[in-house]
Amino acid sequence: MNISSEIEQFILSVLGSGDEITLSRNELAQYFSVAPSQINYVLATRFTVARGFIVRSKRGGGGGITLVRIAGGEDPISSQLKELGEMHTLPENRARDMVDRLVEASAVTPRERAVILASVSSKALSGCKESGELRLNIYREILIALMRK
Amino acid sequence: MNISSEIEQFILSVLGSGDEITLSRNELAQYFSVAPSQINYVLATRFTVARGFIVRSKRGGGGGITLVRIAGGEDPISSQLKELGEMHTLPENRARDMVDRLVEASAVTPRERAVILASVSSKALSGCKESGELRLNIYREILIALMRK
DNA sequence: AGTCAAAAGTCAAACAAGGTCAAACCTGAA
């Protein structure tokens, strides 16, 4: 087994059945005698949204990395996240359809709908090359934020 | 947790629901066993105007530092729109402070805050050149959407 | 008025995290 997988297993075992864990990149790297950036690699490849994790971090003194397990299930938000996984671009009207589905399912309020649509509107994104990709990124981050508990 | 955040919490708890507090820089520094200038750091990063505070101080014998919570005046959303008018770029930290003020003023809910911050996060905007300008555009559109609701 | 000690202010350096990126390194399938 390679080191990355060992680190993954270690983190998972420390996490246990909990749904949140805070760790130090440097300590972890030292514990496994690897470069600190290896931890980033493990996080980027093993603790992805697709696998049900959200990673938050803070730099500077007293900083750290927090992993949050997202409640897996068949809720409309995580299913849309999965849906996004296969796209490379998100046109404005497609975004509107998706948000409307969330409103329909009572996963977002009408006010939240207005905020989301404003933030992915072509008006807001005007001037930016490849706004379809950008819109996809933004919408994904919004879904992740909504899913956090 | 780092010392600066502890000092921030301490001040906030002493302040309670009041809107004014006077404290001594040296006493505070001694209480937390830190350099006096650390207090300045806490004030400069945590008790800013953007976060709804005004700091007044007086040197010399019998001096001190007074924190005053700014009373929310007119419609915070339109005042922020005005504020944006004079900017050409919006850093992520500044955006967070502004959204926090809206939450403070009950103009947006904590969930809406999460959505807004996600949509202007550097993560969402990564890869895009001139993300500061873009963030400004997006935030402006969001404020306009909120105002119409 | 002049002195002085007691505040608070400023600023840059040191320290303490985490992030990024590309090159080097493996490894297994074609």
Next chain:
DNA sequence: TTCAGGTTTGACCTTGTTTGACTTTTGACT
């Protein structure tokens, strides 16, 4: 055997915190 894809490493970057040396202001006391 080769070579594409995953893995490992290290050099350099960005952000946030802590400290201390030095400066400025001000009230109180000659």
